[in-house]
Amino acid sequence: MPSVTYIENNGSEHKVEVAVGLSLMEGAVNNLVPGIDADCGGACACATCHIYVDPEWQSKTGNKTDMEVTMLDFAEAAEETSRLACQIKVTEDLDGLVVRLPIAQF
Amino acid sequence: MSVAYDENNRPPSAYDVPLEDIDVSDGLLFQTQQHFEYFERLRKEDPVHYCKDSEFGPYWSITKFNDIVAVDTNHKVFSSDKTIVIGDADPDFNPPMFIAMDQPKHDVQRKVVTPAVAPVNLAKLEAHIRENVCEILDSLPVGESFDWVDRVSIELTTRMLAVLFDFPWEDRRKLTWWSDVTTSSPDQTGADGSIVNEEERKKELMECLEYFMNLWSSRGENYEGTDFISLLATNPDTMEMSNDPLEFLGNLMLLIVGGNDTTRNSISGGVLALNQNPAEYDKLRANPEVIPNMVSEIIRWVTPLGHMRRTALEDTELNGKQIKKGDRVVMWYISGNRDEEVIENANQFIIDRDKARHHLSFGFGIHRCMGNRVGEMQLRILWEEIMKRFEKVEVIGEPGRLRSNFVMGITEMMVKLHPLKA
Numbered sequence A: 001m002p003s004v005t006y007i008e009n010n011g012s013e014h015k016v017e018v019a020v021g022l023s024l025m026e027g028a029v030n031n032l033v034p035g036i037d038a039d040c041g042g043a044c045a046c047a048t049c050h051i052y053v054d055p056e057w058q059s060k061t062g063n064k065t066d067m068e069v070t071m072l073d074f075a076e077a078a079e080e081t082s083r084l085a086c087q088i089k090v091t092e093d094l095d096g097l098v099v100r101l102p103i104a105q106f
Numbered sequence B: 001m002s003v004a005y006d007e008n009n010r011p012p013s014a015y016d017v018p019l020e021d022i023d024v025s026d027g028l029l030f031q032t033q034q035h036f037e038y039f040e041r042l043r044k045e046d047p048v049h050y051c052k053d054s055e056f057g058p059y060w061s062i063t064k065f066n067d068i069v070a071v072d073t074n075h076k077v078f079s080s081d082k083t084i085v086i087g088d089a090d091p092d093f094n095p096p097m098f099i100a101m102d103q104p105k106h107d108v109q110r111k112v113v114t115p116a117v118a119p120v121n122l123a124k125l126e127a128h129i130r131e132n133v134c135e136i137l138d139s140l141p142v143g144e145s146f147d148w149v150d151r152v153s154i155e156l157t158t159r160m161l162a163v164l165f166d167f168p169w170e171d172r173r174k175l176t177w178w179s180d181v182t183t184s185s186p187d188q189t190g191a192d193g194s195i196v197n198e199e200e201r202k203k204e205l206m207e208c209l210e211y212f213m214n215l216w217s218s219r220g221e222n223y224e225g226t227d228f229i230s231l232l233a234t235n236p237d238t239m240e241m242s243n244d245p246l247e248f249l250g251n252l253m254l255l256i257v258g259g260n261d262t263t264r265n266s267i268s269g270g271v272l273a274l275n276q277n278p279a280e281y282d283k284l285r286a287n288p289e290v291i292p293n294m295v296s297e298i299i300r301w302v303t304p305l306g307h308m309r310r311t312a313l314e315d316t317e318l319n320g321k322q323i324k325k326g327d328r329v330v331m332w333y334i335s336g337n338r339d340e341e342v343i344e345n346a347n348q349f350i351i352d353r354d355k356a357r358h359h360l361s362f363g364f365g366i367h368r369c370m371g372n373r374v375g376e377m378q379l380r381i382l383w384e385e386i387m388k389r390f391e392k393v394e395v396i397g398e399p400g401r402l403r404s405n406f407v408m409g410i411t412e413m414m415v416k417l418h419p420l421k422a
Helices: A024-030 A055-061 A066-073 B027-031 B035-045 B065-072 B105-117 B119-138 B148-165 B173-183 B198-217 B228-234 B245-258 B261-276 B278-286 B288-302 B372-389
Strands: A003-007 A013-017 A050-053 A082-084 A097-100 B048-051 B059-062 B145-147 B307-312 B316-318 B321-323 B328-332 B390-395 B410-412 B414-419
Touching: A003 A024, A013 A024, A050 A055, A055 A097, A066 A082, A066 B105, B027 B035, B059 B065, B065 B316, B065 B328, B105 B119, B105 B228, B105 B245, B119 B148, B119 B372, B145 B148, B148 B173, B148 B228, B148 B245, B148 B261, B148 B372, B148 B410, B173 B198, B173 B245, B173 B261, B198 B228, B198 B245, B228 B245, B245 B261, B261 B278, B261 B288, B261 B372, B261 B390, B261 B410, B278 B288, B278 B372, B288 B372, B372 B390
Parallel strands: A003 A097, B059 B328
Antiparallel strands: A003 A013, A050 A082, A050 A097, B048 B059, B145 B414, B307 B328, B316 B321, B390 B414
16 A cells, blocks of 8 residues: 655654555545544545645646635645645555645644 | 414424425524424435525525535535525625625635634634633623523624724624624515614614724724734725725625624534533533534534525536526535434534534535634633533523524523532
8 A cells, every 4th residue: 555644744744554546635534644624524625634745746646626726725824735635546656655734724 | 485384383394394385494493493304304305405485585405415515615606696695685785795706706805804813813812712711701690590692602702703803892792783683684584573674784784884994994004903804904905995885894794793693603502402412511521622522513513504595607407406597506504414324313412423523514615614713712712611610501491592594593591500519
């Protein structure tokens, strides 16, 4: 299974294995990684699974849909590298991915 | 379709009305709490239901959790333009507000006021909220009966709103009044006209505008504040808003209601739910750590705003039903939050429930509640401080309920406080 590292805003790292086909949001929630609220359950509708993906991984994590761009627009501290974790599906190509979490999910 | 009330002036049982004649827009259903039975039937028998005739005109009822999410997140088909409640706005008096706008204007205005409730501001607010909570709780008469709604629910939410607006403290109950006036339109939300009629409503709201115009003019240019008025008055995107007084008023109404009725009724409703479910109150006493989770469960359970309305911009299909361009589409959050297919034991109040944040009360998509974290924070701090002081907040009478299909309001609730056992 691909391994994904989530780094909390305070620097704590959580390296977990996430099955192919699950989203990065599910990978965090299933493995009790703190800092992802995911209020809407993965519908791209609440912007509470905000993460930052390093630029070198962006070609593998795909593009944002219009809805994702809009929801991120309302998220606190959103940057160019911001994504919603529910909108990135894990593939073998993402093995070793590192994502960072914002200070808060609102 | 109006149905005959019984000899006690109550609507009939949901199961005694032909399915096609069911009309859940009647404000009385919510006042008598019969709406739960009506929605239970619709979820089971006709989850996307067409009511061909009501006092607000024909409308679709969307009653299941996932269908509501589908509508709420499809803002390109389901428009919020002009109104977000079941009854159409008065074309001669419809102050524009960003909740009732589509993109792109909605996004611009929403972003201007968001900093008031952003994390950095919330952190500043926390100590202030706690101070006010303590002051309110410590002023309550222990062992005597009093109205929790007036002394706690209204007082706390109004104080916080006064802070968010940097509003003159001694006049803060005006905010409560303007909030009630805003949501009490008989023509739009099924109120009975006992608070204001349409003419009085307009007059009161114009007074609200005048009051805020004076505040606005004192905060232009170089005023540095993170209150809503300063943010609107100093941001290039909205600083001209005072030239369009109705648009200024509309956004004030939105922010006032958003911060008022919602948290107020969650405060009252939480006390009531714990009284009705003593085993849950025991759980809370045994483990106050559950409070943040309980806060989400209270907000689900109460669903302070019962519905949001959209208007279809094109023909579309939803759960097998053909919705036509121009149709009125009502998402009943109060029903979706009791949908057993998505929420396990949805008809039970469970303070330590799993995935408690997964509820519809804040809406989803671009119009999702902007102040949800402020509301949650007020409830969390209030319950932390209640548990430090009282063994029980005992409800000692049947609470009064508001007649409205929009605000799930508790108007009065007599309680008696029992201090912590030494």
